[in-house]
Amino acid sequence: MSRCIICFTDILPEVSWINFFKPPKEEKMCGRCIGRLEKIEIPGCPKCYRIDAQGVCFDCRRWEEVHEFADVLERNVSLYHYNDFAREIVARWKYRGDFILIEAFAEALQTKHNEQFLSREADYVAIPLSKERLKERGFNQSEALISLLGIQAVDFFKRKGSEKQSKRGRRGRMGAENPFLLVKDRVARPVVLVDDIYTTGSTVRNLAVLLKRAGCPSVSSLTLFR
Numbered sequence: 001m002s003r004c005i006i007c008f009t010d011i012l013p014e015v016s017w018i019n020f021f022k023p024p025k026e027e028k029m030c031g032r033c034i035g036r037l038e039k040i041e042i043p044g045c046p047k048c049y050r051i052d053a054q055g056v057c058f059d060c061r062r063w064e065e066v067h068e069f070a071d072v073l074e075r076n077v078s079l080y081h082y083n084d085f086a087r088e089i090v091a092r093w094k095y096r097g098d099f100i101l102i103e104a105f106a107e108a109l110q111t112k113h114n115e116q117f118l119s120r121e122a123d124y125v126a127i128p129l130s131k132e133r134l135k136e137r138g139f140n141q142s143e144a145l146i147s148l149l150g151i152q153a154v155d156f157f158k159r160k161g162s163e164k165q166s167k168r169g170r171r172g173r174m175g176a177e178n179p180f181l182l183v184k185d186r187v188a189r190p191v192v193l194v195d196d197i198y199t200t201g202s203t204v205r206n207l208a209v210l211l212k213r214a215g216c217p218s219v220s221s222l223t224l225f226r
């Protein structure tokens, strides 16, 4: 018997005539925890997977006005709504270094990735953390998620100074200075950015604008929660 990686309750293997002769699949998450995640089947906004929108949302339209290119971020695809349960899980890996929890999402992430991204070649670029943040957390969630896809993450970016983003408000973040530096002169292939959450979109869009300026044909993102 295995235990749920999130809540530690025992997972009872489900026996039916379909799997009676096969060894049961090793589940990482119990049925109750799976039930508390809200899958985004049909996104409200097709560009960012916001659920409470009909068509391209206000934030996406506003971002387009701010940037010098059209379609800086081609689209963001997310797996689940960032609800209270998701917030609890993310807090455990963000502030308590409980990175093993990320593994609970391996299969769902691979499935979504195969559905949405497998049609073309791309570089999977890790989102850099500041040194302090990396030290405090002990791992980079973006790299961890890329490795769950069986892909080697590439480093195209550096961070300027420290990370104070989470302390700033939503409006402050949209107009704030870009905290990243691209360390390549030219980016010839499409890029997929992978992260745990898409909140305002400022992180992926700040990265995307630098990639586009270096000639990147398209930038999209895959995030667990939205």
Ligand SMILES: [Zn+2]
Pocket: 004, 005, 006, 007, 008, 009, 029, 030, 031, 032, 033, 034
């Ligand atoms: Zn559970």
Ligand SMILES: [Zn+2]
Pocket: 045, 046, 047, 048, 049, 050, 056, 057, 058, 059, 060
């Ligand atoms: Zn949107």
